[in-house]
Amino acid sequence: MTTVQADLAPTGVLRASINLGNPVLANGTPDAPGGVTVDIARELAKRLELPLELVCFDAARKSFEAMTTGQADICFLAIDPARAEEVAFTAPYVVIEGVYAVPRDSRLATVADVDAEGVRIGVKQGSAYDLYLTRTLQQATVVRGAEGVDVFRAEGLEAAAGIRQPITAYVAEHPDLRVIDERFMQIQQAVGTARSKQADTVAYLHGVIEDLKASGFIAASLAASGQADAMVAPPA
Secondary structure: OOHHHHHHOOOOOEEEEEEOOOOOOOEEEOOEEEOHHHHHHHHHHHHHOOOEEEEEEOOHHHHHHHHHOOOOOEEEEEOOHHHHOOEEEOOOOEEEEEEEEEEOOOOOOOHHHHOOOOOEEEEEOOOHHHHHHHHHOOOOEEEEEOOHHHHHHHHOOOEEEEEHHHHHHHHHHOOOEEEEEEEEEEEEEEEEEEOOOOHHHHHHHHHHHHHHHHOOHHHHHHHHOOOOOOEEOOOO
16 A cells, blocks of 8 residues: 555545535435436545545535544535644635525624624524624524524525535525525535545545546536536635
């Protein structure tokens, strides 16, 4: 085995943590997952000449836990300072946006309006936008649940936070809601591995991601999984 192979996948199998809770990045079932993260994992395993094991979860926080507890060798997560304490990230491969949904008759019209006293925002616990809003909101309150829109509905909250594509789709099916079009954050999705890995291993992952962006691999994968409107991250 090469140094990178042995360092990244000490069991001899590349174990990739996949978050099926983000439809931009992954889709399908644990038995038959698809999407850009699955395609990247397969390409990495192919280049490293390693067998691949896909370990699937329904939330980013579970995918993160798998990474930090040694159940996975690589993960696909949004770059966040809280996660970066334990995970070494590549540059991003995809950039997606966080937006709010609010009741159609709500007085909330801008991102600034949402960060106000008395405003409660439903979020998916442990998501990138949960971490970001918890860190940055000055007056509004974060309310966590299994899904942001579900806790928003169940508790009659003032706003729901989420990724633009699924939030837009949800609002399209619920005419009593509308999307605040302005994004509250840009979410940079990257490949991560344990901070204990060697610098050469992290550099290898970074190099592969830059190659996959430049070659059109990422764009083609997004299009194939019905996510052509997701933005490929610029070169690092």
